[in-house]
Amino acid sequence: MTPRPAGRLMGMPNAYFAHGVASGDPRPTSVVLWTRVTPTAASKPGSGAGPEITVTWQVSTNSSFTRIVSSGKASTGPARDHTVKVDAGGLQPATTYYYRFAYGQVRSAVGRTRTAPAAASSPANLRFGVVSCSNLQAGWFSSYRHLADRDDLHAILHLGDYIYEYGPGEYGYGQGDIDIRTHEPPHEILELADYRQRHAQYKRDADLQRLHAKYAFIVTWDDHESANDAYEDGAENHTAGAEGSWSARRAASHRAYDEWMPVRMGGTTALGDGTQLYRRLTFGDLVEVSMLDLRTYRDKQLAAQVDPAQADRARSITGRAQMDFLMESLTRQNSQWKLVGNPVMIAPVTFAGVPRDLVKPVNDTVGLLPPEGVPYNVDQWDGYTDDRREVFEHLRDNGVTDSLFITGDIHSGWACDLPADKATYPGTRDSVGVEFVATSVTSGNLKDITGTPRRTTSIAVEEILKTNNPHIKYLNFDDHGFSVLDITPKRAQMDWYIIGDRAVRTTGATWTTSWATTAGSQTVRQVDGPVA
Amino acid sequence: MRDRSDARPMSLPGTDRRTVLKVAGASGAALVFSTAAGEPARAATARRRAYVIVVDGCRPGEIDAMPNLKALRDAGTWYPAARSLPVMETIPNHVMMMTGCRPARNGVPANSIYDRAAATTRNCDRPSDILVATILEQLNASGRTTGTVLSKQYLYSVFGDRATHRWEPFPVLPVTEHAPDAATMGAAIAMVEEFDPDMVFVNLGDVDRVGHGDLSGTTLKLARSAALASTNTQVGRFVDMLKSSGKWSSSMVVVLADHSMDWSLPQQTISLTSVLGADPALAGRFQIAQNGGADLVYWTGAASARSAALASMRSLALATPGVFQAHVVTETPSLRLGANAGDLLVFCKAGWRFSDPGPQSNPIPGNHGHPATEPIPFFIGGGSPQVRRGVARSARAHTMDVAPTLGAYFGIPAPRTGWEGSSRL
Numbered sequence: 013m014t015p016r017p018a019g020r021l022m023g024m025p026n027a028y029f030a031h032g033v034a035s036g037d038p039r040p041t042s043v044v045l046w047t048r049v050t051p052t053a054a055s056k057p058g059s060g061a062g063p064e065i066t067v068t069w070q071v072s073t074n075s076s077f078t079r080i081v082s083s084g085k086a087s088t089g090p091a092r093d094h095t096v097k098v099d100a101g102g103l104q105p106a107t108t109y110y111y112r113f114a115y116g117q118v119r120s121a122v123g124r125t126r127t128a129p130a131a132a133s134s135p136a137n138l139r140f141g142v143v144s145c146s147n148l149q150a151g152w153f154s155s156y157r158h159l160a161d162r163d164d165l166h167a168i169l170h171l172g173d174y175i176y177e178y179g180p181g182e183y184g185y186g187q188g189d190i191d192i193r194t195h196e197p198p199h200e201i202l203e204l205a206d207y208r209q210r211h212a213q214y215k216r217d218a219d220l221q222r223l224h225a226k227y228a229f230i231v232t233w234d235d236h237e238s239a240n241d242a243y244e245d246g247a248e249n250h251t252a253g254a255e256g257s258w259s260a261r262r263a264a265s266h267r268a269y270d271e272w273m274p275v276r277m278g279g280t281t282a283l284g285d286g287t288q289l290y291r292r293l294t295f296g297d298l299v300e301v302s303m304l305d306l307r308t309y310r311d312k313q314l315a316a317q318v319d320p321a322q323a324d325r326a327r328s329i330t331g332r333a334q335m336d337f338l339m340e341s342l343t344r345q346n347s348q349w350k351l352v353g354n355p356v357m358i359a360p361v362t363f364a365g366v367p368r369d370l371v372k373p374v375n376d377t378v379g380l381l382p383p384e385g386v387p388y389n390v391d392q393w394d395g396y397t398d399d400r401r402e403v404f405e406h407l408r409d410n411g412v413t414d415s416l417f418i419t420g421d422i423h424s425g426w427a428c429d430l431p432a433d434k435a436t437y438p439g440t441r442d443s444v445g446v447e448f449v450a451t452s453v454t455s456g457n458l459k460d461i462t463g464t465p466r467r468t469t470s471i472a473v474e475e476i477l478k479t480n481n482p483h484i485k486y487l488n489f490d491d492h493g494f495s496v497l498d499i500t501p502k503r504a505q506m507d508w509y510i511i512g513d514r515a516v517r518t519t520g521a522t523w524t525t526s527w528a529t530t531a532g533s534q535t536v537r538q539v540d541g542p543v544a
Numbered sequence: 545m546r547d548r549s550d551a552r553p554m555s556l557p558g559t560d561r562r563t564v565l566k567v568a569g570a571s572g573a574a575l576v577f578s579t580a581a582g583e584p585a586r587a588a589t590a591r592r593r594a595y596v597i598v599v600d601g602c603r604p605g606e607i608d609a610m611p612n613l614k615a616l617r618d619a620g621t622w623y624p625a626a627r628s629l630p631v632m633e634t635i636p637n638h639v640m641m642m643t644g645c646r647p648a649r650n651g652v653p654a655n656s657i658y659d660r661a662a663a664t665t666r667n668c669d670r671p672s673d674i675l676v677a678t679i680l681e682q683l684n685a686s687g688r689t690t691g692t693v694l695s696k697q698y699l700y701s702v703f704g705d706r707a708t709h710r711w712e713p714f715p716v717l718p719v720t721e722h723a724p725d726a727a728t729m730g731a732a733i734a735m736v737e738e739f740d741p742d743m744v745f746v747n748l749g750d751v752d753r754v755g756h757g758d759l760s761g762t763t764l765k766l767a768r769s770a771a772l773a774s775t776n777t778q779v780g781r782f783v784d785m786l787k788s789s790g791k792w793s794s795s796m797v798v799v800l801a802d803h804s805m806d807w808s809l810p811q812q813t814i815s816l817t818s819v820l821g822a823d824p825a826l827a828g829r830f831q832i833a834q835n836g837g838a839d840l841v842y843w844t845g846a847a848s849a850r851s852a853a854l855a856s857m858r859s860l861a862l863a864t865p866g867v868f869q870a871h872v873v874t875e876t877p878s879l880r881l882g883a884n885a886g887d888l889l890v891f892c893k894a895g896w897r898f899s900d901p902g903p904q905s906n907p908i909p910g911n912h913g914h915p916a917t918e919p920i921p922f923f924i925g926g927g928s929p930q931v932r933r934g935v936a937r938s939a940r941a942h943t944m945d946v947a948p949t950l951g952a953y954f955g956i957p958a959p960r961t962g963w964e965g966s967s968r969l
Contacts, residue, residue: 134937134939296938297939298938345940347938348624348625349938405893405894408893408895408916409868409894409914409915410915410916411627411804411915411916411917411919413604413625414624414625432894439765440765500936501624501625501936501937501938502622530605530608531625531936532605532607532625532919533604533605534605535605
């Protein structure tokens with residue numbers, strides 16, 4: 013076939029590049045570029061059909077591509093689901109670039125990206141969009157659209173649950189689990205072809221395409237990229253035998269992720285050379301980002317209500333190698349702010365005191381609470397307290413300042429101190445760092461599950477939690493949206509924006525609150541308004 | 545009001561060829577300054593004044609509770625990632641500030657050292673302990689004048705008569721052995737008003753001294769808060785004086801701490817003396833200089849046994865509850881501590897303290913010297929055009945950066961022995 017020229021506008025797909033373009037993992041002189049080609053009508057995602065082809069790519073300093081600074085060719089085919097991922101080098105630090113792919117004479121949409129500042133530089137600020145938990149069946153990705161409308165960001169942090177594994181009718185909108193949109197394939201994804209199709213469906217979302225085309229993504233996965241409440245040897249939403257082996261299912265999910273996401277897994281853009289997702293990205297002397305993988309190496313979550321094994325030193329959420337990586341990240345002297353991309357909450361949270369009638373919906377929102385209200389969420393760091401003890405002691409013993417845990421997972425907004433000792437915190441207020449938790453793009457939260465209007469039922473639960481956990485300064489169990497994280501040498505500030513009804517494709521977004529941590533303080537404080 | 549009628553030469557230790565001036569401070573109490581003979585005539589060029597104010601033992605986050613200091617920080621150049629340097633104690637970090645180099649070069653690694661020649665443990669506070677030129681001497685040699693207003697006796701001692709003008713801490717409180725901030729700042733203000741030195745080095749000891757007595761940081765938290773409020777007031781007095789006297793526009797004010805502070809509970813003490821002494825191969829063949837959050841262990845046995853003994857001591861130390869790290873000094877060049885620091889440097893974990901030789905030897909809850917106490921406030925304020933306004937920098941400033949910063953401000957090059965720090969102007 014002879015491809016014909018097609019659309020070239022930013023974010024506008026065409027038939028050959030129907031899944032858009034994306035960039036990710038910016039370094040000072042290189043950035044990952046991604047696309048997916050559909051060379052023939054039969055070459056559908058997950059089909060394994062279609063020819064081996066070669067794609068060219070270009071990086072330019074302007075959107076008219078009159079000054080091309082980097083270019084190359086890449087081969088792809090059915091073995092990698094016709095995805096293309098290259099590490100475009102030879103770039104200048106802290107520079108905005110435009111990129112595009114071509115298959116024959118057909119060009120992709122134009123993407124925009126930005127390299128990281130040089131390691132020895134001192135950026136005045138860095139500003140990230142922060143998102144997590146984007147369940148396509150539960151609503152429209154308006155949060156992505158509103159972030160794409162901004163021109164002031166350097167990159168997007170996606171903290172996991174980028175896709176969901178469920179089939180139609182599962183985990184949708186509201187109490188009735190209504191599918192605002194229906195997942196493809198129309199069943200729970202188990203095989204490699206399934207995961208590929210699911211990724212492809214998400215990548216066809218116009219809002220997500222537009223955001224990918226505008227900003228580099230820095231991603232990690234949580235559980236739903238494979239299956240709910242995943243751990244090293246299984247998952248809550250995996251039935252060994254009937255659904256095949258966990259190792260095969262997880263390998264399929266990892267393979268599809270490596271194919272479809274603009275990320276260096278195993279440290280490279282190549283496939284098949286490892287799936288290590290935890291990694292560092294440095295942004296001058298201001299910020300170093302350490303993205304964690306808290307699913308691949310963790311021990312199984314505890315099932316008992318109050319199990320002494322919660323603090324078992326042999327149980328881990330990180331695995332030893334990743335814990336060593338995290339320890340080093342927190343004490344490296346490269347950068348002032350030690351930003352940890354943290355898929356699940358690390359601040360201790362006791363749920364004791366939550367009324368019995370609300371335990372079930374709270375559990376459905378945040379995780380694995382047994383019916384009678386166990387005082388912690390065993391899927392978070394609370395279920396692996398010896399790992400958290402090790403991290404917090406490391407921070408305290410080394411006098412680490414300005415560690416910043418940025419978290420997703422629990423479909424709600426939080427701002428917390430990280431108490432050196434939760435028992436004595438009410439008196440000492442000693443904190444070893446702070447945690448900001450972004451709410452979900454669409455995934456259900458407390459008001460969705462109780463079926464009550466926002467800011468009604470949830471308020472009582474929020475106040476109980478803040479009272480029983482005085483290091484938690486802000487909590488919003490009701491709203492969906494996104495955050496903007498702005499970091500300067502003086503402070504790090506997170507702005508929470510909330511969207512209207514996620515069932516409404518054009519719903520708006522409004523600022524709701526902002527919290528900051530002053531450099532050196534290890535505590536959070538509310539601020540008057542969002543960054544300009 | 546000044547009482548010049550009492551000005552007369554006095555013979556004080558280390559004040560030969562110096563004159564003594566008694567000045568009435570704002571409180572009415574007499575302040576005594578000793579001044580080097582032959583103070584140089586002031587150059588006619590535009591003045592540059594610099595003041596280094598050390599809020600001893602202050603934690604970076606505490607600046608937010610001190611409005612006058614916060615205003616200085618926010619209006620000037622702030623280094624939020626600043627750190628103290630090993631050993632995170634008062635004397636060595638003040639010496640690093642004034643020498644611009646680390647203990648391996650300047651000779652002062654800790655508050656307490658074991659003096660091998662004298663075969664005794666002592667404070668490292670003799671003027672002769674500093675082996676290199678300080679910025680005080682460099683400024684004096686350039687025709688400028690300097691002053692020291694240091695609240696602690698051992699700081700007064702270690703800098704000797706290096707400054708042109710020198711205040712001896714008074715009154716010194718009996719338990720804390722320091723002069724209260726009100727008295728110290730009164731002396732600093734009087735010194736500036738009376739002598740107007742080009743550079744004055746001030747240590748305010750209240751925050752540290754209250755911190756030392758603050759059980760676990762909670763029981764007496766109110767005392768710490770009161771000390772922060774008081775110190776804030778004193779710094780405010782100093783800034784007000786600069787502004788009201790017209791000196792502000794020609795002044796740079798460097799504010800920092802020498803180290804931070806950490807609190808331990810009574811049961812969380814470490815006595816390495818008994819741990820090491822229980823080993824027959826080590827017993828009687830080592831000395832320990834206890835520095836709160838750090839123990840400096842000196843091998844005094846046969847040189848031929850030193851290597852094996854160090855390995856053994858390190859192993860025993862690391863196996864002791866509460867010990868965080870143990871470094872063989874000569875094998876850890878990044879420490880830059882030098883021979884005076886002994887053979888093995890042992891740090892405790894946060895929430896612990898060393899107590900040697902016995903468990904009751906160090907009853908002080910608040911301690912420093914260990915890595916948990918590295919973070920410090922560090923900012924440069926003032927009305928001088930050389931001070932950048934309203935900026936913060938992520939670079940990791942250190943106490944040893946003070947001398948190079950003063951050097952850059954006054955146009956003074958590094959001494960022959962060099963600086964290891966960097967200007968933070």
